[in-house]
Amino acid sequence: MxxxxxxxxxxxxxxxxxxxxxxxxxxxxxxxxxxxxxxxxxxxxxxxxxxxxxxxxxxxxxxxxxxxxxxxxxxxxxxxxxxxxxxxxxxxxxxxxxxxxxxxxxxxxxxxxxxxxxxxxxxxxxxxxxxxxxxxxxxxxxxxxxxxxxxxNLSEESKNKKTWLSLKKLGEEIRLATDQETYEQIKNATWFDRELRAFELYNAEKNLCDELMHYHFADWLINACGKYQAREQAKIQNSTTRILVPQGESNQLSDKQIHTFAQKLSQHPEFASRFAAAGESYDQLAARIAVKLSDPVQAKQWESFLKQVGFKGSLQGAA
The missing domain is CATH 1.10.10.10 (Winged helix-like DNA-binding domain superfamily/Winged helix DNA-binding domain)
Known part of the structure; x- marks a missing residue:
């Protein structure tokens, strides 16, 4: 001063x-x-x-x-x-x-x-x-x-005011795009700081305003949540029993497939008309779809739509 x-x-x-x-x-x-x-x-x-x-x-x-x-x-x-x-x-x-x-x-x-x-x-x-x-x-x-x-000398929220990040605004964006359960998982995640560093490095050369940074970071975290959930489920399955999968079938989609097909399904007319929320953008719908696709049971239920947007394999669903 x-x-x-x-x-x-x-x-x-x-x-x-x-x-x-x-x-x-x-x-x-x-x-x-x-x-x-x-x-x-x-x-x-x-x-x-x-x-x-x-x-x-x-x-x-x-x-x-x-x-x-x-x-x-x-x-x-x-x-x-x-x-x-x-x-x-x-x-x-x-x-x-x-x-x-x-x-x-x-x-x-x-x-x-x-x-x-x-x-x-x-x-x-x-x-x-x-x-x-x-x-x-x-x-x-x-x-x-x-x-x-x-x-x-500042609180955690005041520290964030010196940069673009506001935890309050970020929480509002996440809750607008997904459900309360996913928000709680992200809020308490041990990987939050790791994803924050990755996001800031990715956008370091972009001249984005604070509002857009919060908007895109919310989608980034929702996708990350789906990714980490898929990893945990894979660990649980591998630690209990190994499931033999017939040739041409797979237990679940890979991280790359989840991201790709989530984007395609968000713009699929029939799928979007059935599952999109009122006022939801394509990116918000895609982020929500990605979380659901990480669940083998949910992915199996949507297999017909997945095949319409290019999926060639066959999903077994939950064991």
């Missing part, structure tokens, strides 16, 4: 443009950025964090950031932070050091209050020093110093 940046943000005068955002809303976003600026006057809160701070929608926040850049209050440094290196780093333009009395502010030439006696006035050196004398200081060894930049 930078007091210099916050003081500067309060003293700015925003410009009202035709079709643009309201001046109070622009100042609110600028104050949120300043509140997270460091000593170099750079900040990199995520869009989700700004939305949470200002209680505006994402589209409005993005529009205001563009206007602040156009007005010369901030610039995009080109640097990226965060675990996935997708969070933009902005530099606040015009912030003065605490030892310097600010002498200039940005004015709106179209403002009707330009003739006010209080508009653009600069505090005297004595007033400025008295102001800072009233600001409480924090010892450098205090655990509260730099709390906005120290993950160890």
């Amino acid at each position: 930078s007091l210099d940046a916050t003081i500067w943000a309060w003293k700015t005068r925003q410009k009202q443009k035709a079709g643009g955002a309201l001046k109070p809303l622009k100042k609110l976003v600028l104050l949120s950025l300043a509140d997270r600026a460091g000593e170099t006057h750079e900040c990199y809160p995520s869009i989700a964090r700004l939305v949470d701070d200002t209680e505006m929608d994402r589209k409005t926040v993005l529009k205001i950031i563009d206007e602040l850049i156009e007005d010369g209050f901030i610039i995009d440094t080109g640097k990226r932070e965060g675990k996935t290196k997708q969070v933009k780093v902005y530099l606040l333009i015009g912030v003065k050091g605490r030892e310097t009395v600010p002498t200039t502010v940005h004015f709106d030439t179209g403002n009707d209050d330009l003739n006010s006696t209080n508009n653009g006035t600069v505090p005297t050196t004595e007033q400025f020093q008295q102001f800072h004398e009233r600001v409480p200081t924090i010892p450098l060894n205090s655990p509260n110093v730099g709390t906005r930049n120290l993950p160890k």
Whole structure:
């Protein structure tokens, strides 16, 4: 947190443009950025964090950031932070050091209050020093110093706010795409962190917004759940008894087959009309089908549909 940046943000005068955002809303976003600026006057809160701070929608926040850049209050440094290196780093333009009395502010030439006696006035050196004398200081060894930049002082959910991941939003996406039982399995899975690393590596070069990251990660986890369930079932079957399978038949579909046929069945007109939920997308239906196909009994029940989309073998179902 930078007091210099916050003081500067309060003293700015925003410009009202035709079709643009309201001046109070622009100042609110600028104050949120300043509140997270460091000593170099750079900040990199995520869009989700700004939305949470200002209680505006994402589209409005993005529009205001563009206007602040156009007005010369901030610039995009080109640097990226965060675990996935997708969070933009902005530099606040015009912030003065605490030892310097600010002498200039940005004015709106179209403002009707330009003739006010209080508009653009600069505090005297004595007033400025008295102001800072009233600001409480924090010892450098205090655990509260730099709390906005120290993950160890934050809860798990707050840590995630520094990147794209929100466990609450992810849970909502998973429950929209599948049943409560599958959600509980994913939530308590030991392989969650492993799949998270794989997903972030896979999407590292893609410029996806937070909403799309949660959407695709939910499908990724549902498919992963089906994969791990299939492995566990195979281990149980192999540990109890070996089942002889006639030539041309197989106990269950492979992971690759499950993924392939789930995608095909989700777009099969007759199948989709019978099993798709209202408002469900193709990807959500495919993810739900993949979980079901990992069960040999369910796969056997759908064998006729599987053959229609290219399956050549014969499934035995459960032993």
